[in-house]
Amino acid sequence: MAKLKEIIVVEGKDDTAAIKRALDADTIETNGSAISKSTIEKIRLAQEKRGVIIFTDPDFPGEKIRKTIAEKVPGCKHAFLAKHEARPLSDKGIGVEHARPESIRKALREAHQMEEDVPEIITKEALMEAGLVAGPMARRRRERLGELLKIGYTNGKQLHKRLMAFQIDKDTFQEALMKVLQEE
Incomplete structure (x- = not known):
């Protein structure tokens, strides 16, 4: 299996473990929504050298992390999981760590980049x-x-x-x- 070129930004070690079960890739963990300056610098360097895919949980804290990183490190790609793909069997909690390997691979394949200052297509x-x-x-x-x-x-x-x-x-x-x- 070839290693993914981009580095994946995830929230924590359980997300990293789920990524590793799905494919060969490197991750950077934010360790929560209070992202440190050193973590932002690490993400910025990763974006310059290899590219970054932001892959956070489909919940409010995950969106907050995504927005913070996108503001501070422009040009990152974004991967998304549907909420039903990120729920454990027990239905307690939600997150990348609960997703099946196929769902993770699919989300990363479909990752795309946000563009800034684009014309309004849909009003x-x-x-x-x-x-x-x-x-x-x-x-x-x-x-x-x-x-x-x-x-x-x-x-x-x-x-x-x-x-x-x-x-x-x-x-x-x-x-x-x-x-x-x-x-x-």
């Missing part, structure tokens, strides 16, 4: 009209849309930003939205 109004920002089904729709588009779960405000950052085109968005609506 906030379109998200409102699609029932993705407000309404009884909005949260579930956003969660499923994030899975289909491989951009992770977001709240209503983050969805617009993430669609722009990952340059999701209208056709791809519409196709995923139709699938979400058909599943209801």
